[in-house]
Amino acid sequence: MAVELPFEKPLVELRLKIEELKRFTEEKGIDMSEEVATLEAKVKALAEAIYRDLTPWQKVQIARHPERPTTLDYIRGLCDDFIELHGDRSFRDDAAIVGGIGRMEGIPLTLIGTQKGRDTKENIFRNFGMAHPEGYRKALRLMKQAEKFGRPIVTFIDTAGAYPGAAAEERGQGEAIARNLIEMAALTVPIVCVVTGEGGSGGALGLGVGDRLLMLEHAYYSVIAPESAAALLWKDASQGQRAADAMSITAQDLYRFGIVDEILEEPFGGAQRDPAQMIVTVKEAVLRALIELKAVSRYELPALRYEKYRKIGVFTESEAPLLAEGQERANASSNIVTR
Amino acid sequence: MEKCKQCGQILFAKELDKQVKTCPHCGYHFTLTAQERIQVTLDEGSFEEFDANLVSGDPLHFPDYSARVERSRQATGLADAVVTGAGTIGGFPVVVGVMDSRFIMGSMGSVVGEKLTRAIEQAIERSVPVIIFSVSGGARMQEGIFSLMQMAKISTALARLAQSRLLYISVLTHPTTGGVTASFAMQGDVNISEPGATIGFAGRRIIEQTIRQKLPDEFQTAEFVLEHGMIDQVVHRKDLRALLATLLSLHAKGGEWSGR
Numbered sequence: 001m002a003v004e005l006p007f008e009k010p011l012v013e014l015r016l017k018i019e020e021l022k023r024f025t026e027e028k029g030i031d032m033s034e035e036v037a038t039l040e041a042k043v044k045a046l047a048e049a050i051y052r053d054l055t056p057w058q059k060v061q062i063a064r065h066p067e068r069p070t071t072l073d074y075i076r077g078l079c080d081d082f083i084e085l086h087g088d089r090s091f092r093d094d095a096a097i098v099g100g101i102g103r104m105e106g107i108p109l110t111l112i113g114t115q116k117g118r119d120t121k122e123n124i125f126r127n128f129g130m131a132h133p134e135g136y137r138k139a140l141r142l143m144k145q146a147e148k149f150g151r152p153i154v155t156f157i158d159t160a161g162a163y164p165g166a167a168a169e170e171r172g173q174g175e176a177i178a179r180n181l182i183e184m185a186a187l188t189v190p191i192v193c194v195v196t197g198e199g200g201s202g203g204a205l206g207l208g209v210g211d212r213l214l215m216l217e218h219a220y221y222s223v224i225a226p227e228s229a230a231a232l233l234w235k236d237a238s239q240g241q242r243a244a245d246a247m248s249i250t251a252q253d254l255y256r257f258g259i260v261d262e263i264l265e266e267p268f269g270g271a272q273r274d275p276a277q278m279i280v281t282v283k284e285a286v287l288r289a290l291i292e293l294k295a296v297s298r299y300e301l302p303a304l305r306y307e308k309y310r311k312i313g314v315f316t317e318s319e320a321p322l323l324a325e326g327q328e329r330a331n332a333s334s335n336i337v338t339r
Numbered sequence: 340m341e342k343c344k345q346c347g348q349i350l351f352a353k354e355l356d357k358q359v360k361t362c363p364h365c366g367y368h369f370t371l372t373a374q375e376r377i378q379v380t381l382d383e384g385s386f387e388e389f390d391a392n393l394v395s396g397d398p399l400h401f402p403d404y405s406a407r408v409e410r411s412r413q414a415t416g417l418a419d420a421v422v423t424g425a426g427t428i429g430g431f432p433v434v435v436g437v438m439d440s441r442f443i444m445g446s447m448g449s450v451v452g453e454k455l456t457r458a459i460e461q462a463i464e465r466s467v468p469v470i471i472f473s474v475s476g477g478a479r480m481q482e483g484i485f486s487l488m489q490m491a492k493i494s495t496a497l498a499r500l501a502q503s504r505l506l507y508i509s510v511l512t513h514p515t516t517g518g519v520t521a522s523f524a525m526q527g528d529v530n531i532s533e534p535g536a537t538i539g540f541a542g543r544r545i546i547e548q549t550i551r552q553k554l555p556d557e558f559q560t561a562e563f564v565l566e567h568g569m570i571d572q573v574v575h576r577k578d579l580r581a582l583l584a585t586l587l588s589l590h591a592k593g594g595e596w597s598g599r
C-alpha cells in the first residue's frame with residue numbers, strides 16, 4: 001500500500017469502503033456493483049477536487065513524499081550509461097550529494113543532485129539528503145571537471161536544506177555554499193537546475209545557480225522551511241501550514257515571480273504515483289533546455305546568467321530623499337576619533 | 340557613559356570613541372552602525388553615497404512586513420540594512436558596502452541585494468576594489484524567495500568583479516550568519532573578522548536541537564572559524580583601518596609586477 005498523506009484520508013476511507021463492498025459481494029453473493037460504481041465515481045470526483053486545488057502546505061507534503069523519484073532515479077532514467085564519481089578530494093565522500101557523468105540522447109552530461117533515501121537505513125546513509133560542506137565541494141569539483149571537458153551540467157535539487165550540524169559548521173558550510181554560488185556564476189558550460197521536491201534554502205541554492213531553473217508542479221522552493229519560519233514568527237513550529245501559505249513557495253508562485261523558467265507537470269496526484277512518467281517529463285524538459293542553450297556560445301553563458309539573476313528583486317526607487325525634513329540620518333553626529 | 344556588555348565596566352563616551360568603540364578593559368567590540376563604520380574606516384570627507392533612495396517592496400504581501408520596514412526606517416533613519424558608496428582609505432580609492440544590524444537584524448532582502456550589486460558594478464566601472472562589512476542575521480524571511488535569490492545575484496556580481504581582477508575584501512562583523520555567510524561574506528579574496536564576532540551558517544539553537552548537545556562558547560566565533568580555515572585574520576578594530584589600507588596599497592593599480 002502506498003504511503004498516504006493526511007489530506008488524502010477521505011480518499012483512503014472511500015477506497016476501503018469499496019474494497020469492503022467488493023468483498024461482501026464475493027462472500028455473500030449479493031450484487032453490490034451499483035453501490036461500488038457510485039462510490040468509485042465519488043472517489044474520482046473527490047480526488048479531482050483535492051488535487052486540482054492543492055494548498056501550499058499540501059504541496060509541501062507531496063514534495064516530501066517518500067515514494068517520489070530520487071535524484072538517482074532521474075539520473076538513471078535520463079542516461080543509459082551513468083558513471084558515479086565520488087569524493088571531494090579533500091575530506092570524504094558525502095552520500096547526501098551524488099554526481100557523475102552520463103550520456104543522454106547522445107549528449108555527454110555531468111549530473112549532480114542531493115540524494116534522499118527510500119527507507120530509514122538508506123536515509124541515515126544519505127543523511128536525509130542534507131549535505132555537509134564536502135558534498136558541495138564534491139559538486140563543485142564535478143562542475144569544474146564538466147567545464148574542462150565542455151559538458152553541460154544538470155543538477156537535481158531535493159533537500160530540506162544544508163545539514164545544520166556542528167561538524168558541518170567546523171568544515172565551513174557557509175563557505176562551501178558561497179564558493180559554489182560564485183563559481184557556478186562563472187562556468188562556461190550550460191547549467192540546467194531542476195527542483196524535483198524540496199528546495200530548502202541555501203542548501204538548495206548551492207546547486208541551483210544556472211541558466212534554466214525548472215520546477216516540478218508540486219515542488220517547493222523556500223528561503224526557510226515553513227516549520228522554521230513558523231517557529232520564528234509565532235514561536236510554534238507546528239504552524240508550518242500557516243507559514244507555507246504566507247511565504248509563496250510553490251512552483252506556481254515562483255513562475256509568477258519570473259524566477260522559475262518552466263513548471264513540469266506531475267502525474268495526477270504527484271510524481272510518486274507514476275515515477276516513470278515523471279522521469280520522461282523531466283528528460284524531455286532538460287533536453288529542450290539544453291537544445292536552447294546550445295545556441296549560446298560558451299563565452300556568452302556567464303553574461304546571460306548574470307542578466308538572469310541581475311533582474312531579481314522587488315524595490316522602489318524614489319527621486320526625493322527618503323527622510324522627511326528635519327529627520328537627520330541617525331547617528332550622523334556620533335563622534336568617533338580614530339585618526 | 341556606557342556599561343561594557345562583556346565585563347560590566349563603566350566606560351565614558353570619550354574613552355569608548357578613542358578605542359573605536361571597543362572596551363579598553365576586556366577588548367569587547369561594540370556593534371557599529373553603518374554611519375559609524377564609514378566614519379572610522381574611510382578618509383574624512385571622502386564618502387560619496389550611492390543609491391540612498393531604494394526602498395524594499397513587499398512582493399509576498401507578508402503579514403506586518405511593510406509596517407516593519409517603515410518602523411525600522413523611522414527608528415534608524417536608514418532606507419534599508421546596507422549603506423553603499425565610494426571613498427578612500429589611506430588615499431586609496433575603494434567602493435564599500437556597510438551593513439547595519441539595527442535594520443531588521445541586518446537581514447538581506449531585495450534592497451540589500453540591489454545596492455550591493457550596483458556598488459560592485461560601480462567598482463568594476465571605476466576599476467577599484469570592493470570592501471563589504473557584513474553584519475546580518477541572513478536572508479530576510481519576509482521577502483521569501485526574492486531574498487534567497489539575492490545571494491545568487493550578489494555572487495554573480497562578485498564573479499564579474501573577480502573576472503576584472505579587482506580585489507574584494509570581506510569584513511565579517513558581529514554577527515554574520517545564514518545566507519550572508521553562505522554568499523558574499525565568505526567570498527572575499529581576503530576574509531577578515533573582528534575578535535569575538537559570531538560567524539556561522541546555521542543558528543546555534545538549531546544545531547543544538549539537531550545534535551542534541553550543548554555547543555561550547557567558542558563555537559562559531561571569529562577565532563573558531565579562523566582556526567578552521569574559513570577566514571584569513573581576526574583583527575582588533577583599532578588595527579583594521581591600517582590593515583585595509585595596506586591591503587589596498589598592495590593591490591593598487593600600476594603597482595603590479597610585470598615580468599616578461
Ligand SMILES: [Zn+2]
Nearest residue numbers: 343346362365
Ligand atoms: Zn569590557
